[in-house]
Amino acid sequence: MCTDPVPVTIEEQQKRAKAFLQGTQKALPVRFFDTVTSTNTLLKQIAGPDLADGTTFIADRQTAGRGRLGRSFYSPEKTGLYMSTFKQTADAIAAVSCTTACAAAVCMALEEVSGKRFAIKWVNDIYLNEKKVCGILCEKTEGGVVCGIGINLRTPAEGFPQEIQHIAGAVDAVPDGDLLAGRILFHLHDLLEKPDDTYRYYESRMFLKGKMILRNGKSALVTGLDRDYRLCIRYESGEEEQLSTGEVTLHGALLSK
Numbered sequence: 001m002c003t004d005p006v007p008v009t010i011e012e013q014q015k016r017a018k019a020f021l022q023g024t025q026k027a028l029p030v031r032f033f034d035t036v037t038s039t040n041t042l043l044k045q046i047a048g049p050d051l052a053d054g055t056t057f058i059a060d061r062q063t064a065g066r067g068r069l070g071r072s073f074y075s076p077e078k079t080g081l082y083m084s085t086f087k088q089t090a091d092a093i094a095a096v097s098c099t100t101a102c103a104a105a106v107c108m109a110l111e112e113v114s115g116k117r118f119a120i121k122w123v124n125d126i127y128l129n130e131k132k133v134c135g136i137l138c139e140k141t142e143g144g145v146v147c148g149i150g151i152n153l154r155t156p157a158e159g160f161p162q163e164i165q166h167i168a169g170a171v172d173a174v175p176d177g178d179l180l181a182g183r184i185l186f187h188l189h190d191l192l193e194k195p196d197d198t199y200r201y202y203e204s205r206m207f208l209k210g211k212m213i214l215r216n217g218k219s220a221l222v223t224g225l226d227r228d229y230r231l232c233i234r235y236e237s238g239e240e241e242q243l244s245t246g247e248v249t250l251h252g253a254l255l256s257k
């Protein structure tokens with residue numbers, strides 16, 4: 001019978017925490033699991049005003065990984081980094097700033113450890129070579145926000161399932177996932193204190209800028225991002241619009257998740 005969650009051994013926990021803490025350079029409480037349903041779900045169960053800021057769960061596999069808009073997140077064994085971290089805050093709109101800070105932090109950390117250049121597809125997906133390699137799900141919860149990050153570190157031996165093959169890719173150049181997790185949290189906690197730096201970096205890595213998208217059947221050019229992280233677009237008629245939510249489809253290719 002499969003119990004949930006399945007923790008790693010104590011020896012493994014100690015060894016992995018070392019690599020993780022080396023990355024964060026901060027004493028964050030971290031727990032490693034072999035298998036969980038979802039690190040977000042698990043962390044939300046214990047979240048509250050008394051939970052230490054930065055409490056982090058990392059799993060090697062999720063049996064019910066969750067994505068945005070009620071979708072599932074494919075989380076096969078030992079090929080990905082599936083992590084959730086708790087940000088203690090009373091701010092009601094914190095989930096939005098956590099999402100953009102997470103995207104910037106993941107992008108920064110991935111570039112650091114892989115030497116490759118990544119892009120952020122508005123609002124919260126990370127792309128490499130036109131493929132999605134990371135998804136982010138920040139959920140408001142009691143006492144704060146649970147920030148969930150899923151990264152495809154390697155291509156699974158059996159390949160990605162057919163329904164996501166056209167969009168999913170892998171980083172394929174990360175020596176240590178636990179160190180990467182530490183670096184992500186290092187940048188996340190730093191960027192949450194520096195909204196201007198976050199905006200500048202996020203803007204510099206925009207995947208959609210200068211590309212044509214389809215919006216309600218009309219094509220439009222993505223001209224940039226305003227300070228509230230709204231996507232600025234210009235239709236062929238010259239009319240302009242700022243999008244605050246929703247998914248965007250690239251003209252000529254189906255790029256929605």
Ligand code: BTN
Nearest residue numbers: 038040066067068135136148150
């Ligand atoms: C998306 O692409 O829509 C967001 C995916 C977020 C996946 C991560 S993996 C760790 C954490 N646990 C979950 O169940 N989801 C997030």
